[in-house]
Amino acid sequence: GAVVSQHPSWVICKSGTSVKIECRSLDFQATTMFWYRQFPKQSLMLMATSNEGSKATYEQGVEKDKFLINHASLTLSTLTVTSAHPEDSSFYICSARDPGTGRETQYFGPGTRLLVL
């Protein structure tokens, strides 16, 4: 089946620094990827939809200037948490749909755990 990877798997940073998370579709091209955030013992909350070659679409309440998304190619989307603060500590998960199998099934990356000190 389709595989999505994320890098890094975990990161610890100081408050005020920026952190970049990569999401790659390894065996298919994804024109659309999704970024989710999950706090402990909670569900996934969609942050934004990453569109290849165009601007990302952000969900209500998500600051686009704080969470920069770049979908530079059909296999790579990046999420940059700018000027990270402790409240940004969370589990960030990306997903992508394989156009070859239709738009219905999302394939999720393994997630990136961010801890901001």
Next chain:
Amino acid sequence: SQQGEEDPQALSIQEGENATMNCSYKTSINNLQWYRQNSGRGLVHLILIRSNEREKHSGRLRVTLDTSKKSSSLLITASRAADTASYFCATDYNTNAGKSTFGDGTTLTVKP
């Protein structure tokens, strides 16, 4: 109000027993999907059921969908300790957008 609410929030059973989790949603959907998440890991897609389907099976999994009640259930038969995980339903109410809305999840513990 939230799309995709699940119950129970937590379920603890003995190995060999069946586990049933329910998901309710509020608006019309194109399809509903169930995912599994082991602690601190990504999501694994389990099964997709379309709005015109009523039941689907995959191994020990059985999913039902009742669009009149806007609800779905996931049944895991003959549970195993390895089934211990969180289970989420996700609804696609606008396939063109490709977005899914996740429920709160059910944490299943299967005791050996």
